[in-house]
Structures are given as structure tokens and as C-alpha cells.
Amino acid sequence: MTSADFRHDNAARLDIMRSREKDQEHMHFFQSVLYEQRELIKDRTILVVCCGTGTLALMAARMGAKRVYAVDYSKVTGYATLVVRQNGYEGVVSVMNGRMKDLKLPSKVDGIICNWMGHCLLYESEILEVLEARDRWLKKGGFILPDLGSLYLVASEEHKLKSERCNHWRNVYGFNMNAIRRYALAEPCVALTTGEKLLTMAHCILRLNLKNAKKEDLFIDRNIRLSVNREGYLECFLLFFEVQFSSSLHFKLTCNPCFKTPFKSLWMQTVLFVEQPFVMRKKLHYTGNLKFKALKPNNFKEMEIRIEFYEGREYDEDWVMCTRLVAKRWLMLEGCQSISDVESCQDEQGENGGQDF
Known part of the structure; x- marks a missing residue:
């Protein structure tokens, strides 16, 4: 070499x-x-x-x-x-x-x-190689280690992290670099969070069993519902995963930010910043939709995430009586984002849709 x-x-x-x-x-x-x-x-x-x-x-x-x-x-x-x-x-x-x-x-x-796992379980993962190997070479009744995977969504405050990764660009040695801030907001980042700033319970958005999973199961399009357990300003959504081996369920590999381990992790949490923070309150209901898919067939190195997120006084699956808080797209790419990529990832609520800190 x-x-x-x-x-x-x-x-x-x-x-x-x-x-x-x-x-x-x-x-x-x-x-x-x-x-x-x-x-x-x-x-x-x-x-x-x-x-x-x-x-x-x-x-x-x-x-x-x-x-x-x-x-x-x-x-x-x-x-x-x-x-x-x-x-x-x-x-x-x-x-x-x-x-x-x-x-x-x-x-x-x-x-x-x-x-086989990648960031937020699927991005840059080797799951397609495993499914190919399973279909071609695994005997009937054979095992895959690990074979069970779950992906979770949670809302978090993370004001300090957003300031470091995004708001830093508002003033750099007296220069306005908001153009770069837009790039930072459009791209998920991988960071180690502590779990102390979480606002909601975790919501499972994907469960996989590699013994019978199909390629179409790797496209996520599902409604979400987040239950508030601590009031505060939502600055971002976090994605984290867990995997297990069905024959040894007491062993779990997890990226849950609340889980403490003396070892390092390749994956940590995937952070999706929103442009405008907003207060999440226990007495209100928060629902929406999340989509997560590859931009090209059989290529998990270019993916997009879309979230629509609503607030309502009562739980409403149709969101007719709800207020939309987030309508945003994030891109996970191998290389740099283009100007058009960044434009497509701006929150439809607009730059003045909320209070920023």
C-alpha cells in the first residue's frame, strides 16, 4: 500500500x-x-x-x-x-x-x-452488503450478528452546541459569515451529547430485523409524536440507534446520549439543527412526519432527512388544528453542499419565524 x-x-x-x-x-x-x-x-x-x-x-x-x-x-x-x-x-x-x-x-x-452500522444507523452503513450476503450465502436458519436495529428521534435544547457549530458564523473577527451558517444548519452533524438537555421521550422511527428485512424497509416515512418531559427551547432533533443480537438480548450496543460507557463510539448522536428555536411545553402536543431515504438507489452515502413538526392543544393526526413549527430538509453528502443544496434545506418557516438566541 x-x-x-x-x-x-x-x-x-x-x-x-x-x-x-x-x-x-x-x-x-x-x-x-x-x-x-x-x-x-x-x-x-x-x-x-x-x-x-x-x-x-x-x-x-x-x-x-x-x-x-x-x-x-x-x-x-x-x-x-x-x-x-x-x-x-x-x-x-x-x-x-x-x-x-x-x-x-x-x-x-x-x-x-x-x-454494518452507520451514522443514524443507515448513513454510510454496510447494511446492503449484509443483505446481499444473506440472500446469496446464508443457510436457512443461519444467524446474523447483530440482527436487530432500532433508530430513535428525540428533541433537545443543546444551545451551547448550536452556538459552537452554527451561530459562531454570525460574527467572525467582525465579519458577517451568515452564508456559512446556512451551510451548518443544512447539514446534520455528529456530536457527543450528554442527555442532560433532552426535552422529550425518545420516539422509535425504525425497527429492523436483518433476518427478513428488505431494501424497501430502509426507507423511512412515518408520523412522529414526541412527549415532553422537560420544558425548554428546542434547538435541534437528535437521532441515535441501538443494535442487538437476538440470541443475546442482554447485550446492547447503544448510542443513547443518556447511556454512559468508559469506551469510545464511532457514531455518537446525529444532530439536526433548526433555524429558529421554540419553547416546548408539557401541556401541548407535538406531532409530525419524518422521512429518511437515500438520494440514489443502493447508495447510502448520499441521504436526506425531512421533518415536518406541529404543535397543538390536542393530539391531532391530521394536524388541521395544529401550528407548524418546522418544515425542513437536511442533506448528508460525501462532499460539500452546493448553493442549491443549501437553499433547498432552509426552513420553510423562514428566518423570522421564531426567536433565535
Whole structure:
């Protein structure tokens, strides 16, 4: 590998590989589940999708797997091959490079292991690779680890975070940079929040079971209802996910901001800032609609989120008697947003629709 290889293959960069494994919560999750489920692994054939450096494949081999296929479309497989050989598992672990739709395995497998999750569960995830592997190579009755995923929405105050990420651009050394603030408001950010500023209970907007999930299940279009448990100014919505393995439900990998862990997380929370904050009150009802989808088929590296959010004195699914507070689009892109992208992401309530702080 040379620096030229890294230009279009970040997964093969040594610093990226280290950050994805060192003291990471998800690695301890996989290690704990694999150890507990070692009888499920022993003498079985296992497929590790998006294997990276081969750590999960080696864990499966150490738990007694008869054969492990470690697959990745990144050139990180060059490193994985060296690691497998150095640990003396070349007779058990076979490293392969390519997409699941193109590869031909020697046999079907008893189980699939993959760290498939992305930001807010789906963005930049490897879930399509897992579904392809399941449909082509998983035996009937086989397992996927993890196979259960849930995505949650919650409203939060986060005034300090918004000031740092967005309102900072209002005055930079005496210069007005509101044009850049509009970009910051149009793009979700990934941040570690504490849970202390949450205003509502979490609302589940997606539940997945990878044993039977279909591609169309990955498009979210559902009504939402947030119940206020602390009054305050809504500055943003937060998205966070949880995943589990159906055979070990007491183990949970979560990005819930209220959950404290000594380990790091690759994902944290996805923050959706609104232009104008507004007060959420316990005596009022808050409903709306959320859409989350890929902009292009089979590409989870370009996605959009749309939220319409209403306030009413009584719960109303039709929102006829409600006041609309938010009508906004956010874009999650690989590269920079264009001017037209940013224009399409401005809150339809307008710049003067509320009180900003």
C-alpha cells in the first residue's frame, strides 16, 4: 500500500483502522457476544462482511469456527491477510477482496458477522452488503450478528452546541459569515451529547430485523409524536440507534446520549439543527412526519432527512388544528453542499419565524 491507495480508500488508512478499533464500544460488544455464543460459532462456517483488519474474523476463529471467510471491498484485505498469517489462522480464515454481489464463496455459511452500522444507523452503513450476503450465502436458519436495529428521534435544547457549530458564523473577527451558517444548519452533524438537555421521550422511527428485512424497509416515512418531559427551547432533533443480537438480548450496543460507557463510539448522536428555536411545553402536543431515504438507489452515502413538526392543544393526526413549527430538509453528502443544496434545506418557516438566541 502507498499513499496513492489511501486517496480513494480511507478504510485502508492505518490511522482510520486504529481509531475504529482502539477502545471502541462496538469491539467490546462483539467480543462479549462471540464469547457468550461460542457454542453457536464452534465447528461452523462463518462469513465476516467488511472484515477490516480481520479482528472479528480472528475472534470467530478463536471461538472454534471450522471455516471463516473474511471479505472486504477495501484494500485493507492486504493487511488482514498478513494479520491472519501472523496469528497462525491461515488454515481457518480465508481473506477475500470484493463486493458481495461479485464474490463466489466455496460454500454457504452458518452465520454472518458484520459491523454494518452507520451514522443514524443507515448513513454510510454496510447494511446492503449484509443483505446481499444473506440472500446469496446464508443457510436457512443461519444467524446474523447483530440482527436487530432500532433508530430513535428525540428533541433537545443543546444551545451551547448550536452556538459552537452554527451561530459562531454570525460574527467572525467582525465579519458577517451568515452564508456559512446556512451551510451548518443544512447539514446534520455528529456530536457527543450528554442527555442532560433532552426535552422529550425518545420516539422509535425504525425497527429492523436483518433476518427478513428488505431494501424497501430502509426507507423511512412515518408520523412522529414526541412527549415532553422537560420544558425548554428546542434547538435541534437528535437521532441515535441501538443494535442487538437476538440470541443475546442482554447485550446492547447503544448510542443513547443518556447511556454512559468508559469506551469510545464511532457514531455518537446525529444532530439536526433548526433555524429558529421554540419553547416546548408539557401541556401541548407535538406531532409530525419524518422521512429518511437515500438520494440514489443502493447508495447510502448520499441521504436526506425531512421533518415536518406541529404543535397543538390536542393530539391531532391530521394536524388541521395544529401550528407548524418546522418544515425542513437536511442533506448528508460525501462532499460539500452546493448553493442549491443549501437553499433547498432552509426552513420553510423562514428566518423570522421564531426567536433565535
